[in-house]
Amino acid sequence: MLLLSTSPGLMAQEEESAEVFLEEYTDQFQECFFEALKQKGIGNYDKAINLLLKCGEYTTSQNVLDYELARVYFANRQYVQAQDYALKALKDQPENVWILNTLMDIVQAQGNDLLLFQDRIPWDNVKLRNNLASLYFQKNNYTNARRILETLPKTVFTAQLERKISDSLNKEQQISSSIVKDSPQENPLEVLRMELQQLQDSEKFSLLETRAGEALENYPAQPWVYYYFGLSLHRNGKSSEASGILESALDFLIDNNDLQQKIYKELAAVYTALGNPSKANMYLSKIKSGS
Template identity: 45%
Template sequence: MKEKFFLSVFLSFGFLVIPSVFYAQEETPDINIEESSEVFLEEYSDAFQENFFEALKQKGIENYDKAINLLLQCKQLQPDNIVVDYELAKSYLADKQFIIGQDYAIKAVNAEPGNLWYLNVLVELVQKQGNTIDGIKSQLSFSDQQLKENLALIYYQQKKYEQALKVLSPLNASIFTEELESKINTAMKRVATKSKAIDNNSTAIEKNPLEAYRTELKNLIESDNIEQLFSLSKEALDTYPLQPFFYFANGHALNKMGKNKNAIEVLESGMDYMLDDVALENKFYTELSNAYTAIGDSVKANMYLSKVKPGF
């Protein structure tokens, strides 16, 4: 028996979920990848449907071998089904069988060169092998404008700006290419500015390292840049293990990261090096109170909070 049915892509086992690459914080140019959230599967047999849905289920619970076997059965029933090729490519990617997955992804991309989902999976499979799309150009419909636009977008989202420009520059001008090129150039300038700031900071550390560490850590605390604060405070402690402020900065970062017990250990160690700095002591006590509150020890949390001296 055959029938027509709709498969909602967002409600069934992650089928055709848009890759995370398209959810970057920075807004990207509009792209017409798929208008509908439903895929129309036409006149497939009951056996195909059962295998296909079961494959999605097995892939969803990370049983990739079984998912692949079921999809291969689907492929026998529908040899020209590109969606099955795509799902096989994704399953082989998840199972770390990159070379086999690449073959199926190439089939899917060549069948629909403008499909962003298909190309994204192919790019990931190729990169997992330490290669680039350039190495398989001859196997693709690489003259397709939409394919190249999508590839440039993928590289942009991966922050591979030079590769994105290399793909984008020869293309026929359009609103899409102009907007994406503008975003790439802006991103490259931002990276260059950040690199220059890091170089300047390194120079400052070389000239007056102790004060430079202190200034930079204060800036990171104020900007709530926790990842860099943790890294730099650890570096500062390795270099200057007797400086209490560096213990405070590291403990503050650990608290923000949810590693409260580690924060307590660092902060209480740092208290041993305190010398007549009431303002810094207050910061230690407050941070320790926060850490003990986070682990549910209200007695010690209140004890440290009571030590905070007003007016500093």
């Protein structure tokens, strides 16, 4: 399937990419489908969704519609619906990297990790796991990329990706050392905080987990170190470990409302990922109340 570009604002290219694929569909379907893309392109997401659902009346094949519905619901921040349609599309086409990337983005937007959904995706498909390892590498999540590589047979692809991961980690460590070296040395805690924040901002969660874990050994009473460590664990698919670390952060927290709200938000996402809605809602209510 020649599915559409995932880059926003490229409606013309999307239509061109779909033309060949849509030749087998009726004129009614094509008119409805391209009008849906047009409405999505100008931000009329509800109208685009209704049109895509209407397209289903003109075809017995749902593949292209599931993917586009996932993308429109995602653009409209309706994550549950987006996730459902993306999962359906991936089951039909497990080797389609565009669908997989969209699903990863949807899951990540909810503070979760796709590795928690192994039972809901075609995990036995080797090509899917190859694609997933590559995407994690591109997103700088080297821990998860390596986890998936461990499940794959040794090939030229896996050897090359492992080498790329090692090279990237070495470069990150060099950058991290430069940050410490060039920062003011009179306040080592502030230097550390700056480093961890920069790693979070650049979404280098694998290195963040390593550095925050080391920092926790040296500064076991600093709540923000627990926060960064817990956040990195969650982003790296270790939600169960993250919950304990983040709750420990609250034990050391004194008069820091901004950090408290960040910890509550992360805990809500962690317990959502762990399938514990009661605790997730408890922390969500604390965010709203500010207590």
